[in-house]
Amino acid sequence: MGDPGTIGPSGQNHNVKQLFNLAAQTEMNALNAGGNNVIACRVSTIDDFKQALIGGLPGESLTGQITGGVYYFGHSGEYHTTFGPLVFDESGVFVGQIQAPNTNILSTNVSDLSLVQSSYNNGNALGSNAAMWLKGCQSAVKFGGPTSIAQLISNNITRGVYGYDVGTYFSHDTIANDRYVNGKGRTTSEVLPIYMIPAGAPHHKPLPLACVPGGGECAKQ
Amino acid sequence: MRETVKTHVRTAASIQRILWHIAILALTVVIGWLAAIALPQTARQRVTKGEKATCPVDSPKDVVEQLWDMAASGQMVNNWEPAARLFSEPGPWPSDRTVRVFSDYWWVEYFECSNEPEAAVVVNTHWDRTPGVIDSRLHFTPPPQSSVQAGIGYRLVMQTRRMYYWDADGKPIPAKPLPEPKRWLIQGPPPSPFLTVTAAVRYVLEERVKTTDPVIMKNADETLKTLLEMH
Numbered sequence: 514m515g516d517p518g519t520i521g522p523s524g525q526n527h528n529v530k531q532l533f534n535l536a537a538q539t540e541m542n543a544l545n546a547g548g549n550n551v552i553a554c555r556v557s558t559i560d561d562f563k564q565a566l567i568g569g570l571p572g573e574s575l576t577g578q579i580t581g582g583v584y585y586f587g588h589s590g591e592y593h594t595t596f597g598p599l600v601f602d603e604s605g606v607f608v609g610q611i612q613a614p615n616t617n618i619l620s621t622n623v624s625d626l627s628l629v630q631s632s633y634n635n636g637n638a639l640g641s642n643a644a645m646w647l648k649g650c651q652s653a654v655k656f657g658g659p660t661s662i663a664q665l666i667s668n669n670i671t672r673g674v675y676g677y678d679v680g681t682y683f684s685h686d687t688i689a690n691d692r693y694v695n696g697k698g699r700t701t702s703e704v705l706p707i708y709m710i711p712a713g714a715p716h717h718k719p720l721p722l723a724c725v726p727g728g729g730e731c732a733k734q
Numbered sequence: 735m736r737e738t739v740k741t742h743v744r745t746a747a748s749i750q751r752i753l754w755h756i757a758i759l760a761l762t763v764v765i766g767w768l769a770a771i772a773l774p775q776t777a778r779q780r781v782t783k784g785e786k787a788t789c790p791v792d793s794p795k796d797v798v799e800q801l802w803d804m805a806a807s808g809q810m811v812n813n814w815e816p817a818a819r820l821f822s823e824p825g826p827w828p829s830d831r832t833v834r835v836f837s838d839y840w841w842v843e844y845f846e847c848s849n850e851p852e853a854a855v856v857v858n859t860h861w862d863r864t865p866g867v868i869d870s871r872l873h874f875t876p877p878p879q880s881s882v883q884a885g886i887g888y889r890l891v892m893q894t895r896r897m898y899y900w901d902a903d904g905k906p907i908p909a910k911p912l913p914e915p916k917r918w919l920i921q922g923p924p925p926s927p928f929l930t931v932t933a934a935v936r937y938v939l940e941e942r943v944k945t946t947d948p949v950i951m952k953n954a955d956e957t958l959k960t961l962l963e964m965h
Contacts, residue, residue: 519839520964521861522931525879593863594856596887597922607883610860612841617858617883621844650881680881
């Protein structure tokens with residue numbers, strides 16, 4: 514889980530409080546019920562993110578290879594940089610909110626994740642059938658950049674990554690039962706279960722885009 | 735008959751010239767459009783010239799952090815000169831007296847140096863594409879709401895600092911280099927002053943005390959109410 518978020522000068526509050534944690538707990542409960550071993554980690558920087566994948570976070574009990582998959586619950590979306598008259602837009606994973614470098618995963622630092630490829634007995638920390646799901650907003654959108662952050666992560670960890678090209682919101686209902694188009698104007702109580710739902714017409718919610726390592730771009734399934 | 739042919743030839747030539755102009759104009763528009771697409775993509779990928787190099791100890795990152803520390807402490811509006819001197823083309827506080835307001839959450843997201851020597855530093859300003867603005871009458875205009883995280887990029891160069899002065903009429907005299915070693919400076923003139931939310935609260939409180947204008951006092955009260963909700 515990433516950091517909950519803060520408030521900007523527009524007054525829009527991006528602090529989701531416990532909802533990322535509870536969404537992760539819901540996913541964890543479902544996976545545990547299916548007989549899977551799950552470890553949950555709080556991450557605030559790209560380094561935390563990387564360490565979580567290779568079992569290096571303090572107190573993390575991961576000792577072997579991740580054979581099932583990785584789920585990230587947190588902020589992501591458009592990152593807009595101005596350089597004088599020039600502007601640059603790309604997608605990013607906004608892991609943390611501490612005031613330090615490398616708090617986000619962007620095109621400029623995503624290559625740090627490539628260590629994952631050699632950190633389990635000189636092999637990949639993620640098993641050959643493992644994939645990563647980015648449960649956040651628009652990580653598979655390019656926003657005018659050369660490629661999306663979901664695709665870049667896939668290239669660097671050499672595993673499949675799934676990310677949405679739409680925004681997401683919280684709901685107590687599953688994706689199949691949720692009756693809303695998006696989360697605008699609604700608050701979600703901090704009670705389980707919590708699901709992160711992609712924006713879209715009810716019962717016709719979009720699937721995440723699939724990103725395959727080695728180039729190309731995330732594609733619809 | 736000959737006149738008619740001549741006229742037709744002239745008309746055809748005019749039409750051809752007009753078509754050429756249209757074609758050149760269209761080509762210019764297309765080239766401009768392509769440049770507009772291409773430039774933003776390359777701006778971040780390689781901001782500095784020359785080979786990429788390790789940043790020196792007195793890192794350009796520190797200069798940008800110094801600027802933002804001044805914004806977070808409120809020094810930028812109380813004492814403009816030290817902030818202006820961090821730029822290669824220092825100048826006085828812009829006369830419109832507007833102050834931009836960024837989130838309290840900022841950090842240096844990324845920096846790189848080259849052997850030119852040049853450097854690029856990107857400060858993450860956290861949520862919202864643009865800052866809010868407090869005008870000279872202490873009225874606050876927030877930016878449009880968005881789920882965008884934003885960064886401001888600075889290009890730095892190794893130069894001698896320049897000092898600017900005013901003449902007797904209060905007009906700035908062109909800046910002169912100071913007799914001191916070169917140092918990292920942010921390229922160009924300083925932007926309009928900016929503060930983080932907490933510093934902006936203090937700024938508005940201080941400015942409110944100075945005025946007796948009821949409109950400004952009312953604006954200040956509303957601005958404070960809005961800013962205090964951003965903590």
